[in-house]
Every structure is written in structure tokens, then in C-alpha cells.
Amino acid sequence: MRTSVAIIGCGPAGLLLAHLLHCEGIDCVVLEARSRDYVEARIRAGVLEQTTVDLLRRVDVDRRLDAEGLVHHGFSILVDGEPLRIDLADLVGRTITIYGQTELTRDLIEAALARGIPILFEANAVALHDIASRAPAVTCRAGDEDVRIDCDFIAGCDGFHGASRSAFPADQLRTFEKVYPFGWLGILADVPPCKEEVIYASHERGFALASMRSKTRSRYYIQVPADEPLANWPDERLWDELEIRLGPRAGSRISRGPALEKSVAPLRSFVAEPMRHGRLFLAGDAAHVVPPTGAKGLNLAASDVAFLADAFARHYRRDDDAALESYAARALARVWKAVRFSWWLTGLTHRFPGTASIDRRIQLAELDYIRSSRAAQMSLAENYAGLPL
Ligand code: RFL
Ligand code: PHB
Numbered sequence: 128m129r130t131s132v133a134i135i136g137c138g139p140a141g142l143l144l145a146h147l148l149h150c151e152g153i154d155c156v157v158l159e160a161r162s163r164d165y166v167e168a169r170i171r172a173g174v175l176e177q178t179t180v181d182l183l184r185r186v187d188v189d190r191r192l193d194a195e196g197l198v199h200h201g202f203s204i205l206v207d208g209e210p211l212r213i214d215l216a217d218l219v220g221r222t223i224t225i226y227g228q229t230e231l232t233r234d235l236i237e238a239a240l241a242r243g244i245p246i247l248f249e250a251n252a253v254a255l256h257d258i259a260s261r262a263p264a265v266t267c268r269a270g271d272e273d274v275r276i277d278c279d280f281i282a283g284c285d286g287f288h289g290a291s292r293s294a295f296p297a298d299q300l301r302t303f304e305k306v307y308p309f310g311w312l313g314i315l316a317d318v319p320p321c322k323e324e325v326i327y328a329s330h331e332r333g334f335a336l337a338s339m340r341s342k343t344r345s346r347y348y349i350q351v352p353a354d355e356p357l358a359n360w361p362d363e364r365l366w367d368e369l370e371i372r373l374g375p376r377a378g379s380r381i382s383r384g385p386a387l388e389k390s391v392a393p394l395r396s397f398v399a400e401p402m403r404h405g406r407l408f409l410a411g412d413a414a415h416v417v418p419p420t421g422a423k424g425l426n427l428a429a430s431d432v433a434f435l436a437d438a439f440a441r442h443y444r445r446d447d448d449a450a451l452e453s454y455a456a457r458a459l460a461r462v463w464k465a466v467r468f469s470w471w472l473t474g475l476t477h478r479f480p481g482t483a484s485i486d487r488r489i490q491l492a493e494l495d496y497i498r499s500s501r502a503a504q505m506s507l508a509e510n511y512a513g514l515p516l
Pocket of ligand 2: 172173325336338339346422
């Protein structure tokens with residue numbers, strides 16, 4: 128098999144890149160280790176920046192997003208129960224859209240198959256070859272067959288645990304990592320959200336987040352120790368804890384229901400530099416991970432592939448490789464700002480085990496400063512709504 132761009136990974140990065148290339152008339156093949164059912168069932172992000180929504184419009188995968196996405200003009204930070212609303216529309220003239228990554232993935236897969244973009248699901252033993260040459264290739268085993276895809280370029284969109292990053296020669300990759308001493312225990316339930324906007328709660332007992340997927344489906348998270356067994360959190364205990372951390376106003380409005388999904392996700396900040404070696408280009412979680420506090424992961428995956436698709440288009444249309452040469456620097460400039468913002472918002476709202484009481488007072492002072500300063504709110508809003516591409 129031969130294609131222009133072999134895309135490894137059928138998450139948001141790989142799928143959106145495939146559509147952007149398709150719009151430019153550039154052919155590609157997507158290779159995915161898991162089954163379509165597995166990929167479509169994964170529960171993850173929920174908040175789309177305007178730039179991500181604009182990209183979905185550009186590739187014309189916005190019908191269901193328009194019908195079902197919830198446009199939010201702001202969100203709140205609860206400080207020991209006291210709300211501080213960040214009015215994104217008023218502060219920076221922008222909004223966010225609540226639309227589950229699960230739904231987005233389904234829409235992108237359905238549209239890709241309808242447009243004839245090939246996706247090989249359950250591709251095992253994916254291996255990258257000759258990435259530093261002008262004729263790279265990807266091999267895998269799909270069904271009973273050994274498959275070889277010769278291509279011009281490889282896009283490594285295979286997430287944090289994928290094969291692409293490990294194909295870099297060790298001396299050509301520098302990694303930066305911070306692992307947080309806590310994770311997020313998330314619950315998804317078919318109950319109406321306790322409030323129509325997202326709430327980030329900074330509480331003495333630890334962080335909590337109230338989010339949603341629709342007017343009838345809620346998504347909540349609480350901060351738990353990194354190695355916390357899920358078995359410690361039967362549904363009722365989790366609902367009780369959410370009520371406490373979300374305080375009397377929001378907590379008392381929580382509707383309880385059986386968990387459709389419940390899991391603990393670790394929190395880390397991670398960046399691999401550069402995002403390119405030879406003809407292999409990394410995008411999304413394959414190159415960087417942020418703690419979910421700023422809701423940036425999926426949005427960074429989208430901005431990376433916007434830069435990458437633009438660079439491929441210049442290569443094929445105008446024989447101009449300048450954008451391919453500068454891809455890593457351009458993507459990383461945006462990535463590091465989101466890494467900084469996600470780290471900052473995590474530090475501001477979470478309880479760090481073993482820290483002194485002075486640290487909590489400093490957090491509270493900063494939150495009080497944000498409450499009293501429009502300039503501080505604008506900076507927070509500008510980053511949360513998403514920096515320009
Ligand atoms: P993905 O989604 O991990 O997709 C990678 C795909 O590659 C496949 N794969 C392979 N395929 C072939 N060969 C191999 N060797 C392979 N190895 C892996 C995988 O099966 C998968 O299908 O990466 P991508 O596309 O870069 O997208 C990144 C986002 O998924 C991620 O950043 C977000 O989910 C992060 N995130 C959030 N981001 C936001 O922007 N807003 C949010 O509100 C938000 N909330 C979250 C989140 C992540 C969370 N968890 C679970 C870490 C909330 C949580 C709890
Ligand atoms: C979510 O709805 O899953 C969500 C919302 C905001 C975040 C992270 C996750 O910061």
C-alpha cells in the first residue's frame with residue numbers, strides 16, 4: 128500500500144488531521160491499534176475551545192456539534208463554597224463549547240468512512256521504518272495480514288503510550304515531566320448537572336469539578352491520591368464527597384444516579400522536544416500531556432494538527448517546506464503556554480499532600496486577588512478560552 132501521509136492513531140489528533148488533509152486533497156491512511164467500538168466508547172474530554180470548534184467547521188464535521196454542543200459564556204471557581212465567576216464572553220469576547228470527546232470521535236470516524244478515508248482498526252505491532260530517509264514506511268499486522276504502508280511522511284498521533292515517540296533515536300529526544308501526587312476520580316451519570324456551567328472547586332479537602340455532557344448527563348471529578356483504588360469509592364461515598372467539596376450552594380443541587388463510568392486518571396505534565404525527527408511528526412498526546420485542569424489536552428491536539436496540515440499543504444501545493452521545518456517550534460510555542468497554564472491552575476486549586484498551612488493561605492490569597500482584579504480574570508479567561516493559533 129502507498130499513501131502520502133501515514134497517520135498512526137485514531138484519536139482526535141489523527142482523525143482531525145486525516146480530515147484536514149482530505150480537504151486539501153492529500154491522501155492518507157489511519158492506523159489504529161484498538162477496535163472501532165473501543166475507540167468510540169472512551170470517555171475523556173468535554174471542553175472545546177473556539178479554535179477547535181472552528182477547525183471542526185472547516186472540515187464540515189459540525190452538524191451534531193451544532194445541534195447538541197452547549198455553548199458556555201463562562202465558568203466558576205468555588206473557593207471553600209464561595210463562587211467566583213469567570214465571564215469569558217465579557218472578559219475576552221469568547222466562549223467554550225461543551226461536547227464530549229466520545230461524541231466528537233464518533234462524528235469524525237463516521238465522516239471519515241463516508242468520505243473514503245481509510246482507517247485500519249485493530250492494527251497490531253505497528254512499527255515505523257526509515258523515518259530519517261525520504262522513503263519512510265509503517266508496518267503492522269491487521270487481521271491475518273502483514274501490511275506495509277510506504278509513504279512520504281508519518282504523523283505520530285498515537286497518544287502518550289503509542290509507538291511513534293519511541294521511534295526517535297534516544298539522543299534526538301528531550302523529555303520534560305512532572306507527575307502530580309494525585310489523580311482525578313471521575314464519574315459519569317445520567318442525571319441533570321448541578322449547574323448549567325462548569326465549576327472548579329478549591330476545597331480544604333481537595334479539588335472537585337462539576338461538568339456535564341448534556342442537559343441530562345453529568346460528569347464530576349474529585350482529586351484523590353495517585354494510587355487510590357477505585358474500590359474505595361462506591362458511588363454513594365463519591366456523591367457524599369462531591370456534595371461536601373462543591374459546598375452548600377452547588378453541592379445541594381447534585382442529583383445522584385448510578386455510574387455509567389467511573390475511573391481514576393493520573394495527572395502529569397509532559398513534553399517531548401522536538402516534535403519532529405526526519406519525516407516523522409508527532410502531534411497531540413504523543414508529544415505532550417497536561418493535567419486536565421485547564422481542559423487543554425484535546426485542544427492542543429487540534430492546534431498541532433492544524434499547524435501540521437498547513438505545513439503538508441504547503442509541501443504538496445507549493446513545494447515549500449518552510450512550514451514543515453518550523454512545525455515543531457510553532458507547535459511547541461503554543462504547547463508550552465498551555466503546559467504553564469494547566470500547571471498553574473492545578474497548583475491554584477488542588478491540595479498538595481505534605482505542604483504546610485502557609486501554602487493553602489497563599490492559594491487563598493491568589494484566588495482572592497483574582498476575585499478583585501479584572502486584569503487577573505482577563506489573563507485567566509484568555510488562557511482558558513484558548514490562545515490564538
Ligand atoms: P489519544 O486520544 O490518546 O489517541 C491516540 C490513539 O492512538 C491509538 N494508539 C495506537 N494506534 C496504533 N498503534 C499504536 N502503537 C498505538 N498506540 C496508541 C490509541 O488507541 C488512540 O486511539 O490522543 P490524541 O489524539 O492526541 O488526543 C488527545 C486527547 O485525547 C487528550 O489530550 C484529552 O482527552 C485530554 N483531556 C481533556 N482535554 C481537553 O482538551 N479538554 C478536557 O476537558 C479534557 N478532559 C482529558 C480530560 C483527559 C482525561 N484523561 C482520561 C487523561 C479528562 C480526563 C479525565
Ligand atoms: C470534562 O467535562 O470532562 C472536563 C471539563 C473541564 C476540565 C476537564 C474535564 O477541565
